[in-house]
Amino acid sequence: MSVDPATVKKVARLARIRVDDAELPALADEVNGILHFVEQLQSVDVTGVAPLTSVVHRSLPLRADVITDGGDPEKVLANAPDRLESFFTVPKVIE
């Protein structure tokens, strides 16, 4: 499989990353180089193999279902690029 500049543009849009149109052909070449490299996995027979989603062979530890943290909006907002009272702000989304 390989991607063309239009596909890279679409993927960049999905990833919410602005990419200049002039960069798209070179970026497509780089992405294709990597996709070509990982393509070799298609040759392996994986019939009946279950995907490995966690290397920790243990069930997750349980804890009491109680609130253990939070209630400190100042800490949460301390690094906000912009804020209004106890809220993060974003550009207007509804006219």
Add this chain to the structure above:
Amino acid sequence: MASDLTRLSLAEAREGLRARKFSAVELTRAYLGAMEAARGLNAYITETPDLALEQAAASDARLAAGTAGSLEGLPLAIKDLYATRGVLTTAASHILDGFTPTYESTVTTSLWREGAVMLGKANMDEFAMGGSNENSYYGPVVNPWRRNGDTAALVPGGSSGGSAAAVAADLCVAALGTDTGGSIRQPAAFTGTVGIKPTYGRCSRFGIIAFASSLEQAGPMTKTVTDAAILLGAIAGHDPHDSTSVPVPVPDYAAALTGDLRGKKIGIPKEYRVDGMPAEIEAWWQKGADWLRAAGAEVVEVSLPHSRHALPAYYIVAPAEASSNLARYDGVRFGLRVPGKDLTEMYENTRGEGFGKEVRRRILIGTYVLSAGYYDAYYSRAQKLRRLIANDFETAFETVDAILAPTTPSAAFASGEKADPLSMYLGDVFTVTANLAGLPAMSVPAGLSAEGLPLGLQVIGKAFDEAGVLNVGYALERAAGFDAKPAAWWRA
């Protein structure tokens, strides 16, 4: 005196502090002086001299009062991927401009509780993506080592390149790194230092800025194997804040270092003899096997048949997880914000400007392989390969106690030498397997290449057998007698 103090290992410095031969403030000042004289290496993004001297003074008080912790007064460098309360934390990315965490990572909390001193935040590849430390928004790190008779700048490896350079150049007594595909072991090999990636789940990842959550672990980067054992003991253990950290007891790693390998079996994976591997890498590997035999081990060949699929599987899984983890950088809650006419444009502008080229490339790859219609062909298949790779190790560990391999297929290379991303990725060929299988693995300096550069040997062990890995590493260290140091040209 000052420069002598910085040459001490962590174990030696700890002994000196406890015997009151020098104070923690004196030791810290010696390092701060060395750091100032080594700014050309660019090993630190942020130096924290005031904090360090304050912590050192408190350490001296505790040493005097007899209430010293296990790392009391020992000055460390912390990779800038760890959240440190009140101290700029950047992941070497423009997108985290000005980010000053209001909380502390669990493993650094453990270090400070044991009395350690923070000298600063070490440089790295942006978001831990890279093998050369050339991907930092704050500029590349320079390897303290140079080729014989050559002044060309070499890379320190990555992504924990600043941590490795700081240890090698005596700009800290030890450092913390993180390892997602080799990011502790490869820079350790390139700088003649020791680094261990523990078993997945051995250390808490809480407060480590996430790149590929299923692969990465915290770990020490040190001057000696004993130092690695001491530091790992301090940071290992279960943490309720990280559900993937495993509640199993942490042994006394330093006590496990006997160097006696009688009754132990060491495997040499035949698939690691890759095409085009330099003869001297093969020769040091052979020498390492001889050293382990001399320490009493039986050395046998083992097979890890799916090894050659590890890199492609890694370069699907890691970018996929990265694309998801890095979705949080939106210009709203922390870091950089680049305005746009609406919300979507603000996201796109912020992320377009905030991420470097390698990070952007991996997010795009990850987004693509996770997108509708491609998930099964790429991500799901890579996870199946991951199981086959983990199964290979399980089978091998039915007959051997640990595996010996080279850490890297080459010594440190020159800055700008690997401009093609793929050639950079190939440098991880021997290290990614341990991350995919979640196993502990360490790099120990073996000797110098013909060009005068350090080369590392890698020990891979069974899950949660860091003690066994460290002991094999200790046997290698004793036999290698590696005591070369880079000429301190950067002080000129």
